[in-house]
Amino acid sequence: MKKFYYLVAGVLSMGMLASCSNEDEIAAGNENGQQANAYLQLTLTGADNMGSRTQVPEQPGSEGESQIVNARVLAYNAAGTQVINQLVSNLESADNGTLQTQPIEIDPGTYTVYVIANPGTYNPGTDAMATSITNAQIIGLTEAAMTEGTGYATDTHFIMFNACNGTDDTAGATITVTETNDYDNPATSAAPIKLDRLAAKITYAVSPDLDIDGATAQLEGLTAVNFEGFKLLNANTATYLQQHWTENAPVSPTTSTNIDNMLITPSPATFYHQWNEYNTITKDGSEEYTEVTDEVQGETFTQDALFCMENNTGAGTDGTSTNYLQGNTTGVLYKANATVTSSDELAGENCFYGYNGEYFATLAAIQTKYPGVFNAATGEDKLAAAQAELQACVAGTDGASVSDFRVKYLIRVYQNGVMYYTHYITDQNYINNESEHYHAVMRNTIYGLTVQSVKNIGDDVPGGWNPDVDPEDPIEVPTYLAVECEVNPWVLSNYNVDLQ
DSSP: OOOOOOOOOOOOOOOOOOOOOSOOOOOOOOTTSOOOSEEEOOEEEEOOOTTOSSOOOOOOOOHHHHOOOOEEEEEEOTTSOEEEEEEEOOOEEOGGGOEEOOOEEEOSEEEEEEEEESOTTOOOOTTOOGGGGGGOEEEOOOHHHHHSTTOTTSTTOOOEEEOOOSSSSOOOEEEEEOTTOOTTSOBOOSSOEEEEESEEEEEEEEEEEEEOHHHHTTSTTEEEEEEEEEEEESEESEEESSOEEESOOOBOTTTOOBOOSEEEOOOOSOEESOGGGTEEEEEOTTSOEEEEEETTTTOOOBOSOEEEEOEEOOOOTTOOGGGGSOTTOOEEEEEEEEEETTOOOBTBTTOEEEETTEEESSHHHHHHHOTTTTTTSOSSOHHHHHHHHHHHHHHTGGGOOHHHHHHHHTOEEEGGGEEEEEEEOEEEEEEOTTSOEEEEEOTTEEEEEEEEEEOSOOBSSTTOOOTTOOTTSOSSOOOOEEEEEEEEETTBEEEEEEEO
16 A cells, blocks of 8 residues: 655754853954954754644653753855854753854855754764755664763753754755844844754553453463563664655555655664564575574563654655555564463463464463374373473573474463564654554654553564564564554654554
8 A cells, every 4th residue: 555654843842951161162252342254143942843734742851851962053055065064062041941052153144054952973074065964864873872871862962953844855044144243143043943853762651451351362371461661673773864855756556646745764774673683583495493582581671761763664666555564664572471370381480382373371282272283292192292392492401492392393482471562663643645654753753652452462582483474574564562652742652552
């Protein structure tokens, strides 16, 4: 199905931090007391959504998420030549919660001005033309670059840039400076320069009225499902400084209609936190499984907010419907712990099993329904041999592993009752022409995910091991969760998650 995409401008209620610094080289006049050259002054504020195509509620960020400690000012003349690339730190409180720079010296003329707030070490370069700011990318992002110390998504370090208002580009502020604009009367933009955080925020919650009826109907003895937390999946390693839009998207072969104003994100060769960090699924040349391993067994999953840069699937060059689905879209991996009163506990407390699309609390129950399941076991008592084999695999006896048991008998083994659920994030503001939501994470957006119900038993290893689903291109992903997502700029993008 062809997707039509609509822009939601980020909405940000910005706090402020006034700081003083002697690093800024801003002239205050010559020795005769007369002002040197001409000056401009910038007023910075959070973005509003008055120009966006979808009106959404606003949610202010926390104080740390909203602070601006410094800003890189980029000014370009009418020819597109960069005339200022200056980091300024002496921001002062202005009217209505805005921030204001000290006057910045510049020659008279008309300029297009961009602002990168809290840029850290990032600098798009002194030779960048105004028309190429769209293509300036922040490359090599990692979880550490996003969240540790002076990262791009930590308190007082959230990187921000001029807000996009629903057009095909992010317009800079136009400022005309004349000889009359001295230090005490600097030129300013017609309106404060609105900024968006480049990061998206994903929050975790589980409904106090969590509905697990769908799961209990599948597994006898399942009495509770408790969620431990989540991890980030498919985070983008590069992002455009300025949102990149195009009117020249592919033509759909089914409708022969161009997609208008589709947002493009970079297509790096890799993402961080991909499936290979969470599982190992391998097959031989005959498509037989040789390894099915849970790589995060025993790891701690967080309930704290996750941060990443915007990411969406974009469109393929052939314009087919599969290119508008969620392959490589950012998502989350939930970890849940089941309570199973009738477990045989061969693979830990509350362990259970999956076979042939059904779920069982004991290996004996599997053999009762499928008598030939353990024919590969040695010895006359096939069940007893398989039970002992699983215990040896769990203990790691002679190098054996639970993966060996899984691939030998094609049985899902839920060690210690651990289940995993995958949820690809769906932006609640981007919709196509059939009012369907678009799989994407967008900048300056909070995706407040709340797990409302568990409709199905999850996976025994992250992402599952269904041979019909390529985990890096999950065109048809089962709906594991009923997830409520409220979307709000900051933007809040929350929705309930039903696991099934």
